[in-house]
Amino acid sequence: MTLFSSAAAPAGSASAASERYTIMGAGLVGSLLALYLARRGYPVKVLERRPDPRLAGPIEGRSINLALSDRGWRALEGVGIAEQIRQVGIPMYGRVMHDVAGNLTSQPYGQNNQAIYSVSRAGLNRTLLELAEAMPGVEVQFSQQCLNVDLRTRTLELRNTATNEVHNHEFQRLFGADGAFSAVRGALQKTDRYNYSQSYLEYGYKELNIAAGPGGTWQLEKNALHIWPRGQYMMIALPNLDGSFTCTLFFPYEGPHSFAALQTPEQVQAFFQEVFPDAVSLMPELVEDFFQNPTGSLVTVRCFPWAFDDDVLLLGDASHAIVPFYGQGMNAGFEDCTVLNQLMDQYGQDWHTIFREFQRQRKPNTDAMADLAVYNFEEMRDRVADPRFLLQKKIESKISAQYPGRWMPLYSQVTFSATPYAEAWAAGQQQDQIMQRLMPHIHSEADYDRPEVQSLVAAEMKAKS
């Protein structure tokens, strides 16, 4: 039931056969959602603000590499395209930390060759778009800027950015997958008692590049995510298929070590030489990249409700933009599609129930993921450089192996399971308290097998719910 059905519905009420879907945003989540909806046989129109990416060069200045993990794969499997994507992904089996002297330490992400996959955002988006457009009933229109959403008349006011022409599109059911600065959410924000927050870290990010070696070889370990943890800031690098790595510097806007403090090529070169010496020799275009690439900001967006009546639903970054430090932004958005698809299986076209259940189930989980993402920034830029922290991770891994099914490290629950994020976060906090009690008794990996440590672990596991 829509509040305004009598005013706005086309002649004759919407029957199953006439269900039409509009998706605002042809990014990763919008394209995947189009695939999910089109599989049900109904027409889908996808509207995208930007020009067709397939007509331009690579997308610059945005996060170029993404880390696909289990929740993402599951969503891709749901439309039968996981294997196709996996062929262009590079598995990363763990973190490799680089200290200032260039010494390396490593930490596996999971067990038994579990990996997250480095994929190109632009490439993945193009593939999803092509698969969606190939489905009967799917139409994608680019260069369509959403100027306004009239919730009462269910009308989108769109500007064709190529021609400047403004026109209206009446929607029957609108999915807002238009990202962290969503225009569809903008309309919901104007409704009564709308809860909304946007919160920025005092850090920005800058994408840089490590060049490919001779013959397209990788100059660092290919199958890893590289981290240069430096306490209050860090750089990371993810491998590309061509032998290069895409680096991202996460750095304060202000302060002694900050974007504000690096104003000249000499300052940039000297700073990188001092703090990332083993990387800088592999970055011939460092200074050029640093000054040409934009500085991105890091925002967390929370809002509620996500649905307006049964007319409009927000998904992905539009409803829960998070910072990138857990590699879960895209995975969470893809999981939205999985959850929505399950609800469509369960409730058919009872969109009132589907939309309400979707936001009821999903909101606590994306809130937890937002917290986890901020939390992981500290871990990555600081704690991974601490030998005690790395020892604790190894001990956790031993507990997990000794008590199968009774202990899954937080990172594994988030990355390699479908456990709802809020449950993972709660379980992770409980396990962390146990580790706080155990670690004072453990000073090396070998200590784990000492009888007194074994009995402490056994007691904790007995008490663990």
Place this chain on the structure above:
Amino acid sequence: MTLFSSAAAPAGSASAASERYTIMGAGLVGSLLALYLARRGYPVKVLERRPDPRLAGPIEGRSINLALSDRGWRALEGVGIAEQIRQVGIPMYGRVMHDVAGNLTSQPYGQNNQAIYSVSRAGLNRTLLELAEAMPGVEVQFSQQCLNVDLRTRTLELRNTATNEVHNHEFQRLFGADGAFSAVRGALQKTDRYNYSQSYLEYGYKELNIAAGPGGTWQLEKNALHIWPRGQYMMIALPNLDGSFTCTLFFPYEGPHSFAALQTPEQVQAFFQEVFPDAVSLMPELVEDFFQNPTGSLVTVRCFPWAFDDDVLLLGDASHAIVPFYGQGMNAGFEDCTVLNQLMDQYGQDWHTIFREFQRQRKPNTDAMADLAVYNFEEMRDRVADPRFLLQKKIESKISAQYPGRWMPLYSQVTFSATPYAEAWAAGQQQDQIMQRLMPHIHSEADYDRPEVQSLVAAEMKAKS
């Protein structure tokens, strides 16, 4: 230094003599701020969206009574008008709780006749306006809706709501005191990396009325704030000078006991008869008020920064709207004026420093006050009906008397002191932990004097920082 001074400043740089101030909003904070600025001898223009309240009847549908407490009085004293206002305020020395059977219990707010004062919002606003307009250099213009703030050119676009004429006002320094839905904040929200949240309670409020008795007498205890605590909801009443009380029902929007559940006059009458029987007999216009008065929403707004360069500063609800349950919304806004005035004393016309110091000092305190306000809702609607809670308050009062200067109840710190809100909140949490440890040993007021309780208290006080 303004970023755009060369582009936007009038011919000749701003000297002390040419300092001009613009205040958006002639509500409580805007009017008081005008007084503070005008005392320094510079021209102040105040622009207000609404018509001149002195030309209309009383303002309907908004919170009609307010509770002035120490922070508010201090700000009024700063411009020499506290005594004038106090003459029209009614001191409330404590809470009187009404149970369903009509039994009363009471709890003093402080010691030695400390009181909060019930004042009329509309009356206070008019008085402040008249005092401000009487100052040389102050000009107040009403019916001026702010359509846009151009931060680059420092221009306000205003619509005269009486004539519909649109015109521009160039400002030199703009103070946004235009409330929870501030148009000035709307401009700041569009700047890069702006932190913003609006969060609504799932409760609304409705203003109702207890009639005056014969000859303008008060039908309930005059010098008290009355509460009908009912667990998940409550009604309160504050005295008016004419013998009536203004009641406010704080009530869920949805659920078994909610605004949604009361749709007919019979339902309203029956519900009030059941849960507020001793009040309903004093409310002859209950049903009429219930359906005619609007249902207000309860929002908390947080944002940062409050300043844009040294051109614009937000104050009062525009930067920190809070829910009303601690009676601190106006008091916090008035304290903004006190703090700003101290900074003007300290830094003269170095507005860059003044604006930065203001938001640096003030933001943690208004954040704490926002949390306290939500926290106090639970106390008022639920805990004040619990004899154990009231006993704890009495014991706290005894500790405070026995250890002068070492223990001030949280309510007193917030209401009867100038302790920064964040410090008050931290001290209150520490004291609450102490009470959690003491109360299991205390079952009556007399228990406090038992030697074992005295020694427990002494040990706690010795350990207390």
